[in-house]
Amino acid sequence: MLKLLLPGLLCTVAEKVLNPVVGMDPDAQSRLNRLQGKQFAVRLRGIPLRLVCTAQQNGIWLNSHDEPVDCSISADLSALRQLSDPSQLTRLIREDKLQIDGDLQTLQQFSQFFQQLNPDWQERLSVYLGDAAAYKIAGGIQLLQRRVQQSLQQTEQSCRELAQDELRLTPVAAEVQQFSNDVSAVAARTELLQRQLAGMLPQSQAFV
Amino acid sequence: MSEQQHSGTQDSTHFGFKTVARDEKVSMVANVFHSVAAKYDVMNDLMSLGIHRLWKRFTIDCSGVRPGQKVLDLAGGTGDLTALFSRRVGPTGQVILADINESMLNVGKDKLRDLGLVNNISYVQANAEALPFADNSFDIITIAFGLRNVTDKAAALRSMFRVLKPGGRLLVLEFSKPTEAWLSKVYDLYSFKLLPAMGQLVANDRESYQYLAESIRMHPDQDTLKQMMQQAGFAETSYHNLTGGIVALHRGYKF
Numbered sequence: 001m002l003k004l005l006l007p008g009l010l011c012t013v014a015e016k017v018l019n020p021v022v023g024m025d026p027d028a029q030s031r032l033n034r035l036q037g038k039q040f041a042v043r044l045r046g047i048p049l050r051l052v053c054t055a056q057q058n059g060i061w062l063n064s065h066d067e068p069v070d071c072s073i074s075a076d077l078s079a080l081r082q083l084s085d086p087s088q089l090t091r092l093i094r095e096d097k098l099q100i101d102g103d104l105q106t107l108q109q110f111s112q113f114f115q116q117l118n119p120d121w122q123e124r125l126s127v128y129l130g131d132a133a134a135y136k137i138a139g140g141i142q143l144l145q146r147r148v149q150q151s152l153q154q155t156e157q158s159c160r161e162l163a164q165d166e167l168r169l170t171p172v173a174a175e176v177q178q179f180s181n182d183v184s185a186v187a188a189r190t191e192l193l194q195r196q197l198a199g200m201l202p203q204s205q206a207f208v
Numbered sequence: 209m210s211e212q213q214h215s216g217t218q219d220s221t222h223f224g225f226k227t228v229a230r231d232e233k234v235s236m237v238a239n240v241f242h243s244v245a246a247k248y249d250v251m252n253d254l255m256s257l258g259i260h261r262l263w264k265r266f267t268i269d270c271s272g273v274r275p276g277q278k279v280l281d282l283a284g285g286t287g288d289l290t291a292l293f294s295r296r297v298g299p300t301g302q303v304i305l306a307d308i309n310e311s312m313l314n315v316g317k318d319k320l321r322d323l324g325l326v327n328n329i330s331y332v333q334a335n336a337e338a339l340p341f342a343d344n345s346f347d348i349i350t351i352a353f354g355l356r357n358v359t360d361k362a363a364a365l366r367s368m369f370r371v372l373k374p375g376g377r378l379l380v381l382e383f384s385k386p387t388e389a390w391l392s393k394v395y396d397l398y399s400f401k402l403l404p405a406m407g408q409l410v411a412n413d414r415e416s417y418q419y420l421a422e423s424i425r426m427h428p429d430q431d432t433l434k435q436m437m438q439q440a441g442f443a444e445t446s447y448h449n450l451t452g453g454i455v456a457l458h459r460g461y462k463f
Contacts, residue, residue, distance in 0.1 A: 004448060008265030037275035037298055054275060056298040058324075063296070067272035 007049055007064035019059040024119035031113050033057060039069035040110045045076045053110065071102035071110075083107075084115055221359050225422045230359055237357045238309055240416045241285075245311035247411040249286050249319075254406060261288070263455050267350060267381045268292045270448070270459055276300040277347040280371065282336055283307055283354020287316035293348075294325045304346075306334040307354075336364040341371040352381040356427035365440035372462040378442060380433065383424040384449070384456035391452045399424065430456045 022028045035055035043050045050072075052063045075083070079097035082088045086108065092098035100107060121141070126134035171179070221230050228236065244251065252260050267289065273279065275298045281290045284305040293303045305320070307313045310333055317331055334340050336351065336358050349368050358364045368378050386392040399421035407417025428436060430447050433456075437445045442460025449456050 004450060005259070005262040005266055008262045008269065012261070012265060037300060039274065054296050054298075056275065056295060058295060061295050063269050063273075065269045065272050067274070 007051075010049075011051070011062040011064060014062050015060070018062075021117065021119045022059055024121065024124050025117055026120060028113075028117060029057075031116065032059075035109055035113060038106050038109070039071075040106055041069045041072040042080070043072070043074040044080070045074060055110070055113075069102065071100065071104065071106035073101075073107060074099040083111055222423075222426045225426070233359045234308075240419055241309040241357075242311045243413050244407075244411055244416050245286075245309070245315045247413075248312065248315065249288075251407070251411055251417075254410060255403060259451060263381060263450050263457070264288050264292065264352060266448070266450060267352060267379050267457055268296070270457060271348045271350065271377065271379055273297060273348060278345065279303045280339075280341070280346045280349045281305050282334075282339075282349060282351040282368065283357070284350075284352075285309075285312045285316055285354070287320045289350055289352055290316065290329060291320060291323055291325055293350075294320070294329050297328060299327055302328050302330065304330045304332055304341075306332045306336075306339075308333065308335050337367055338363075339367045339371050343370050344373045345371045347373055347376045348379070349376070350379045350381065353383065355380055355382050355433075356423050361428070362436060362440065365437055365442075369441045369462055374462055376462050378437070378458075378460050378462070380437070380458040382433070382456065382458075383427060384433075384453055385429040387449055387453035391454070395454060430458075433458055 022032070032055060036057055037055070039052055039054050041050055041052045049064055050066060052065060052067075052069055054061045054063070073083075075092070075098045079092045082092060083098075089098070089100075093100065122134050122138035125137060129137070219230060220227050221233050222228070241248075256263075271279075271293075273293055273296045275296065277297050278301060279293045279297060281287070281293060281303060284290050284307055287305055290303050290305040297303060305313070305316055307316065313331055313333055320326070320329055332340065336354070337360050349372055351364075351368070355361055355364065365378075372378060386395050400418075403421050404414045404418045407420075408414040411417075427433075430449065430453065434445050434447055437458060437460045441462065443463045445458065445460040447456045447458040
């Protein structure tokens, strides 16, 4: 009953989060002016929703419709995360993980806009908490951010090394087959030995 | 209920469940909206539990609005749709908020100014049956919860068709007929018992909200309105039932 209204709810919430963040970036306005009047649509594969972003002087406005826009992309979630690296575009398109219709420059401009978004949280916090407290909290958050980033990088590096080492140790299919054959041969010999032992047991009891 | 039954006879029309002279209806509806204007937004949120915002959002989605377009928000009242359109058409576009009722228009004007929306919005006091605009003026026309208050709906639809540009679209968001029998019963109970009581409590105005419930029942159902739009000249007409048909969004194009 509410299926048709869900995209609207999603867009409303997203706008309420996104536009205050844009407002906190003192440099966002000039970048937004360059994008003004441009529309960009994203369709995530597997989700029946096409999200349209309209850039205007006063913010980014979201809608969900199928009308023509300046640039539209259809991608899966993993491809979307790689869009920040322009060198990956050709590979993603070739692998059919990404489909682009329209003006590629608009896509790059929107991508740059979101990547360069750098909200001044400290300034906003200082309104409520005062300059000193805001400075300390912002410093703490930055420190935490750096540590989390370092920790993530280390984990990624460890995982990569582990995967590479394990790869060297992992047997190939032929080796697994050979091992399996050897195990079968040992099992057959053991069975034969068991039978021979069972035959010899009555004789040994006769001697006793 | 046929279109003729909805619009009354040549000399008379409906005002809720009452039959009144056509000339009288305009002033009676005007009195209702003069009375409710100040509390209109609060009552909308209360009565619909805020869902009216999602109905309006859906209308914007179906309009396919683009930067630079010219939009007429007819019977725009307190300007909810105008605000959504204004942000999307940008400085190269224009939104005209039109309403026959001066009190509603003033509330809308104040609200939009408070939101900082001033550059691309104009205000016009206009009767939907005789729109004071040149032919082929607008890319999009919307009328949200307004058509049922218009005395001659067919004339209003013809007038909208005239001022719409070829290729433009009309969106009519209006209360309609619930599609499920159980919902219809719950809705009747809500509209005729709870709604007037809420009107009395919040806006100190029981009669206006009694009229609201009655006028919804007298409004054409989904298929009748679609037919009326076709008769006015609109092509590719369609509608979406929202919240089980309590509200329907009709869309038609001028080609």
